[in-house]
Amino acid sequence: MLKNPIYAVKCTVVFWNHASEYALEQYAMGKMSEGEVAPVEEHLLVCPHCCERVAWLDDFVESIRSAARATSRVAATGHKG
Ligand SMILES: [Zn+2]
Numbered sequence: 001m002l003k004n005p006i007y008a009v010k011c012t013v014v015f016w017n018h019a020s021e022y023a024l025e026q027y028a029m030g031k032m033s034e035g036e037v038a039p040v041e042e043h044l045l046v047c048p049h050c051c052e053r054v055a056w057l058d059d060f061v062e063s064i065r066s067a068a069r070a071t072s073r074v075a076a077t078g079h080k081g
Contacts, residue, residue, distance in 0.1 A: 019043050019050050028057035 019027070019040050026032050027040050044051050 017043065018047065021053075024050065024053050024057055028054055028061050 023032075023036075023040055027037065032040070044054060
């Protein structure tokens with residue numbers, strides 16, 4: 001059973017050096033330098049688990065940004081619109 005290649009591949013993908021929560025946050029917010037981004041993107045190519053987390057963080061970051069934009073627009077003009 002241990003020689004089952006499917007099982008081996010699954011292990012490699014699931015347990016191989018996941019990007020940390022912090023790294024994924026920095027990546028989603030575009031705060032990483034090119035040298036830092038490369039290994040993260042390389043990992044995302046093979047890891048659906050981390051891809052899912054980045055997609056979730058992307059949505060999260062975008063909703064925070066649009067909330068921040070709405071707030072600063074109100075502050076700048078003094079009224080909504
Ligand atoms: Zn991963």
